[in-house]
Amino acid sequence: MALILTFLGKGGTGRTTVAIAAAKQLASKGARVLLAGQDPGPTLGLLLGASPSPDPQELEQNLQVVQFQSAVLLERSWEEVKKLEAQYLRTPLLKNVYGQELGVLPGMDSALALNAIREYEASGKYDVIIYDGSGDQTTLRMLGMPEILSWYIRRFRKVVEDSDLWRTVSPFIQPISSAVLNVSWSGDNFAQQPTNEVNNLLERGRAAVADPNRVAAYLVTTSAPTAVSTAQYFWGSAQQVGLTVGGVLLNQESVTEAISENFTPLAVSSLPSSPPGDWQPLIDALPDLRQVSGLPKPIEIDIPGRQVRLFLPGFDKKQVKLTQYGPEVTIEAGDQRRNISLPPQLSGQPVKGAKFQNSYLAISF
Amino acid sequence: MALILTFLGKGGTGRTTVAIAAAKQLASKGARVLLAGQDPGPTLGLLLGASPSPDPQELEQNLQVVQFQSAVLLERSWEEVKKLEAQYLRTPLLKNVYGQELGVLPGMDSALALNAIREYEASGKYDVIIYDGSGDQTTLRMLGMPEILSWYIRRFRKVVEDSDLWRTVSPFIQPISSAVLNVSWSGDNFAQQPTNEVNNLLERGRAAVADPNRVAAYLVTTSAPTAVSTAQYFWGSAQQVGLTVGGVLLNQESVTEAISENFTPLAVSSLPSSPPGDWQPLIDALPDLRQVSGLPKPIEIDIPGRQVRLFLPGFDKKQVKLTQYGPEVTIEAGDQRRNISLPPQLSGQPVKGAKFQNSYLAISF
Numbered sequence: 001m002a003l004i005l006t007f008l009g010k011g012g013t014g015r016t017t018v019a020i021a022a023a024k025q026l027a028s029k030g031a032r033v034l035l036a037g038q039d040p041g042p043t044l045g046l047l048l049g050a051s052p053s054p055d056p057q058e059l060e061q062n063l064q065v066v067q068f069q070s071a072v073l074l075e076r077s078w079e080e081v082k083k084l085e086a087q088y089l090r091t092p093l094l095k096n097v098y099g100q101e102l103g104v105l106p107g108m109d110s111a112l113a114l115n116a117i118r119e120y121e122a123s124g125k126y127d128v129i130i131y132d133g134s135g136d137q138t139t140l141r142m143l144g145m146p147e148i149l150s151w152y153i154r155r156f157r158k159v160v161e162d163s164d165l166w167r168t169v170s171p172f173i174q175p176i177s178s179a180v181l182n183v184s185w186s187g188d189n190f191a192q193q194p195t196n197e198v199n200n201l202l203e204r205g206r207a208a209v210a211d212p213n214r215v216a217a218y219l220v221t222t223s224a225p226t227a228v229s230t231a232q233y234f235w236g237s238a239q240q241v242g243l244t245v246g247g248v249l250l251n252q253e254s255v256t257e258a259i260s261e262n263f264t265p266l267a268v269s270s271l272p273s274s275p276p277g278d279w280q281p282l283i284d285a286l287p288d289l290r291q292v293s294g295l296p297k298p299i300e301i302d303i304p305g306r307q308v309r310l311f312l313p314g315f316d317k318k319q320v321k322l323t324q325y326g327p328e329v330t331i332e333a334g335d336q337r338r339n340i341s342l343p344p345q346l347s348g349q350p351v352k353g354a355k356f357q358n359s360y361l362a363i364s365f
Numbered sequence: 366m367a368l369i370l371t372f373l374g375k376g377g378t379g380r381t382t383v384a385i386a387a388a389k390q391l392a393s394k395g396a397r398v399l400l401a402g403q404d405p406g407p408t409l410g411l412l413l414g415a416s417p418s419p420d421p422q423e424l425e426q427n428l429q430v431v432q433f434q435s436a437v438l439l440e441r442s443w444e445e446v447k448k449l450e451a452q453y454l455r456t457p458l459l460k461n462v463y464g465q466e467l468g469v470l471p472g473m474d475s476a477l478a479l480n481a482i483r484e485y486e487a488s489g490k491y492d493v494i495i496y497d498g499s500g501d502q503t504t505l506r507m508l509g510m511p512e513i514l515s516w517y518i519r520r521f522r523k524v525v526e527d528s529d530l531w532r533t534v535s536p537f538i539q540p541i542s543s544a545v546l547n548v549s550w551s552g553d554n555f556a557q558q559p560t561n562e563v564n565n566l567l568e569r570g571r572a573a574v575a576d577p578n579r580v581a582a583y584l585v586t587t588s589a590p591t592a593v594s595t596a597q598y599f600w601g602s603a604q605q606v607g608l609t610v611g612g613v614l615l616n617q618e619s620v621t622e623a624i625s626e627n628f629t630p631l632a633v634s635s636l637p638s639s640p641p642g643d644w645q646p647l648i649d650a651l652p653d654l655r656q657v658s659g660l661p662k663p664i665e666i667d668i669p670g671r672q673v674r675l676f677l678p679g680f681d682k683k684q685v686k687l688t689q690y691g692p693e694v695t696i697e698a699g700d701q702r703r704n705i706s707l708p709p710q711l712s713g714q715p716v717k718g719a720k721f722q723n724s725y726l727a728i729s730f
Contacts, residue, residue, distance in 0.1 A: 010408065012377010040502060040602075040700035042594040043375065069700050093528035097520060098690035103513035103702045106506045107472015137405055138503060141471045148468035155462065163458035172537045229407040237405075325463035335405035335434050337468045 002034075002121045003213065005289055006131040006139060007249075008238065009220035010230035014251040016043055018220050018271065019132040021282035022289055027063035031127040031290075034120055035065045038113055038133040049277065056120075064126075073112040075099035110142035118205065128290070135220070136234070137335065143215065144241035144336065146205030151339050153199065212244035212292040219245060219263070223253045232262055236314035237334030239298040246292035263313075265295070296359075303345050306365045313359040320361055322354050329363065367399075367486045368578065370654055371496040371504060372614075373603065374585035375595035379616040381408050383585050383636065384497040386647035387654055392428035396492040396655075399485055400430045403478055403498040414642065421485075429491075438477040440464035475507035483570065493655070500585070501599070502700065508580065509606030509701065511570030516704050518564060577609035577657040584610060584628070588618045597627055601679035602699030604663040611657035628678075630660070661724075668710050671730045678724040685726055687719050694728065 005022065007015045016037075023035040037044040037052055044067065045051050050059060052067035059065045078099035085092045113133070120129055133139040160166050208214040217238055221231040231248065238245050248263045252273040260268050267287070274281040296311040312320060312333055321332040328339040329351065342349075342365075349365040356362075370387065372380045381402075388400040402409040402417055409432065410416050415424060417432035424430045443464035450457045478498070485494055498504040525531050573579040582603055586596040596613065603610050613628045617638040625633050632652070639646040661676040677685060677698055686697040693704040694716065707714070707730075714730040721727075 010376065010406070012375065041375070041598045043591045046591050046594060071697055071700050071702050089530070091529035093524055093530050096524055096527075100688045100690045100697075101520075101693070101695045101702065101704055103509070103516060103704065104506065104700065105472065105513055105517070106475035106503070106510055107470065109502070109506070110471035134499070134501070134503070136499065137474070138471070138499070141469065141474070144468070145471055148470055151468060152470070155466075159458055159461055162461075164456035165454070165458050169541055172541055175537070226408045226411050229411060233406045323463075323465045325465045328466070330466045332436055332465075335436050335469065337436050337466065339466055339468065 001214070002126045002129050003290055004117060004121065004129045004131060004208075004215045006133055006135070006143075006215075006217050007220050008135050008139060008217050008231070008234040008245070010224075010227045011136070013220050013222050013227050013231075014271075015135045015220045016047055016132050017282070018218075018249055018251065018286075019130050020044075020047055021271075021279055022286055023063055023065075023128075023130045024060070024279055025283040025286050026128050026130075026289070027060065028283065029288075031062065032125065033063045034126045034129045035059070035063065036113075036117065036120070036129060036131050037065070037067045038109070038131065040067070040069060044132060047276070066120075068109075068113050068116060070104045070109045070112050071102075073116055074102050074104060074108060077112065077115070078102060110138060110145065114142050114145060114205070121208075137237070139217075140234070140237050140241050140243070140334075140336070143209050143243050146202040146209065147242065147338075150199060150202035150206065153202075206242070210242040210298070212246065212295070216244050216246045216289075216292045218289060219248045219266075220251055221248065222251050223256070223259060228259065228262055232314035233334065235263070235266075236312050237336060239311050239313070240331070240334050240336040240338050242298050244292055244295055244298070246289065246295065247287065249286070299340070301343060301346075303343060306346065306349075308340060308342070308346070308363045308365075310361045310363070311359060312356075312361050315359075317356040320356065322351065322361075322363065324351055331361070366579070367491045367494050368655055369482060369486065369494045369496060369573075369580045371498055371500070371508075371580075371582050372585050373500050373504060373582050373596070373599040373610070375589075375592045376501070378585045378587050378592050378596075379636075380500045380585045381412055381497050382647070383583075383614055383616065383651075384495050385409075385412055386636075386644055387651055388428055388430075388493075388495045389425070389644050390648040390651050391493050391495075391654070392425065393648065394653075396427065397490065398428045399491045399494045400424070400428065401478075401482065401485070401494060401496050402430070402432045403474070403496065405432070405434060409497060412641070431485075433474075433478050433481060435469045435474045435477050436467075438481055439467050439469060439473060442477065442480070443467060475503060475510065479507050479510060479570070486573075502602070504582075505599070505602050505606050505608070505699075505701070508574050508608050511567040511574065512607065512703075515564060515567035515571065518567075571607070575607040575663070577611065577660070581609050581611045581654075581657045583654060584613045584631075585616055586613065587616050588621070588624060593624065593627055597679035598699065600628070600631075601677050602701060604676050604678070605696070605699050605701040605703050607663050609657055609660055609663070611654065611660065612652065614651070664705070666708060666711075668708060671711060671714075673705060673707070673711070673728045673730075675726045675728070676724060677721075677726050682721040685721065687716065687726075687728065689716055696726070 007019055009015055023033045027033045052065045054069045054072040056064040056066040082094050085094050219231040221227045235245050247266050248268040249271055250268055251271050255268050255270045269287050271285050272281045298311055300309045315333050323330045328341055331338045346365045352364045354363045372384055374380050388398045392398040417430045419434045419437040421429040421431040447459050450459050584596040586592045600610050612631050613633040614636055615633055616636050620633050620635045634652050636650050637646045663676055665674045680698050688695045693706055696703045711730045717729045719728045
């Protein structure tokens with residue numbers, strides 16, 4: 001089981017530099033580290049003095065580096081899709097489409113990277129995977145994907161099953177599936193088997209993101225007001241995807257009380273400025289990023305108190321919207337929506353009140 | 366018809382600052398300008414000293430500002446989808462799903478923003494739309510979406526039509542569509558009518574991105590080597606989506622010959638550093654960004670010479686991959702794949718050779 005670490009913050013605050021230093025520090029302590037770069041531009045390679053490729057390469061002892069390339073990952077995933085198709089379809093049709101011709105659409109980068117991280121994690125080859133992503137909303141969308149996608153599947157499945165459409169279409173499912181597929185599933189199995197497999201995968205992903213021993217983020221900032229505000233914003237936004245933020249890394253500046261106050265209760269560590277290629281001062285200044293504990297949980301459900309408490313630092317009440325249109329309670333903040341499945345004791349109950357206190361939104365039922 | 370301008374470059378080089386100054390400059394010259402921010406963080410608001418909202422607000426004469434919020438845009442789009450469904454389906458099923466509960470998945474930000482830009486463009490209210498996006502691969506994926514999505518539709522439609530699956534399924538299309546839809550389309554129309562509408566929309570989008578009088582980008586960089594290399598990389602990558610880059614804005618530095626050489630034949634303009642809130646020095650230093658002309662076209666097809674020439678600055682031959690697996694020629698560069706539809710005279714011909722010269726890849730047939 002590998003710990004996945006990533007860095008959030010405004011562009012230009014040194015996230016990639018910090019990611020490299022963190023990878024080198026953990027490798028020097030004996031952890032088997034994979035440094036995975038998302039941005040296809042030249043920055044990671046220039047800072048490393050190497051040319052990272054789409055397959056992991058050894059950089060130094062215990063430290064490998066990989067550069068995700070969506071075009072390459074898509075080509076490889078396509079081969080997997082074709083294998084699955086050949087397994088289930090009597091006359092596969094995708095065999096005539098080549099992975100080498102598939103273009104990359106918005107969102108594919110995130111889906112492919114998340115899948116690649118999952119596979120590297122499952123390989124058992126690494127103790128720590130450091131993901132140098134875009135470090136902004138895009139990274140949060142990627143980590144929020146398992147939860148949101150499983151919500152879509154669950155919600156729309158119910159809508160379809162409750163609909164007239166399903167009653168109209170279902171008599172045709174059996175003859176079509178028998179004609180098209182190798183196996184003769186009943187209508188129900190046809191819909192359920194692949195869906196359940198996907199659901200299990202998404203549920204495991206959601207659970208991993210919510211566990212600070214599996215996935216954690218650190219904020220990187222300078223003392224510039226826009227950088228500090230952006231870091232605070234991502235801190236709050238991270239909670240919306242259930243991601244724990246372990247601390248703040250203040251790049252090339254000394255820690256002041258004013259800066260620390262913005263991030264209570266997180267520890268703020270000061271990182272020195274050092275000439276390109278001289279990693280030791282940075283490595284020495286970094287805390288051990290594997291120690292993420294004692295921090296507020298993104299969500300706490302108190303059944304006897306009939307209360308759900310959400311940790312949403314960096315937001316005020318005006319920036320948070322609470323709705324109860326569908327079967328669940330929806331929290332909107334940081335341009336993200338989170339649907340909270342309530343435990344049976346609170347499910348279906350109307351919200352009695354919500355107040356914002358000490359960075360917590362407390363919802364009473 | 367509005368001109369859409371955007372800025373590409375490494376994070377922290379001042380893209381948002383430049384976008385604001387450009388908006389103010391063009392508005393002061395009498396153009397009706399919309400400044401559209403993508404990043405949901407606080408930067409744009411802090412720099413503007415305002416709180417941009419999801420609906421355009423007047424900032425000063427001729428200048429409006431809007432902050433895209435994907436959660437809000439998704440909610441509004443969903444209402445449109447439900448209207449369409451009610452129009453075509455006998456028993457609409459999506460009416461029970463509320464826009465207020467829909468979460469944002471990777472890629473939706475780009476698709477929703479592109480749609481919002483298209484609607485603001487079509488409104489006739491603006492002469493210039495300045496899009497302050499993430500300024501990196503994500504912006505390029507967004508602008509490449511019309512071309513790539515229309516390729517997917519075209520390619521997979523052909524695959525399906527040629528397949529046994531279609532022959533198996535098509536007898537069921539008629540009874541299902543009659544039972545489910547209000548109108549009794551024939552199987553062919555059922556597949557064709559909505560597809561053609563989407564194709565027209567995508568084709569108009571593709572044509573707009575390829576026309577420098579409709580959409581253009583500028584590179585923003587400092588003199589830092591990683592910033593310059595990143596700007597070069599995006600310059601080449603922009604060609605892969607057919608986007609014209611109009612020039613280079615060198616932030617807070619004087620132009621040197623060494624920097625200019627990296628971007629020949631683009632003009633490099635130096636922008637001064639100025640205290641927060643003092644926009645005039647920046648406004649005065651910016652060139653007129655509406656004048657994009659005389660620049661290399663991303664693609665030139667020379668039928669008599671049996672040659673296709675692609676302008677790919679910032680790449681060398683090793684970074685560009687040419688394949689001919691499918692019916693078209695595929696160019697892979699900058700983690701993007703572009704499928705080139707050849708004119709009838711060259712279509713289906715094998716590639717005889719390819720050479721890289723003066724930033725051009727010349728492919729001979």
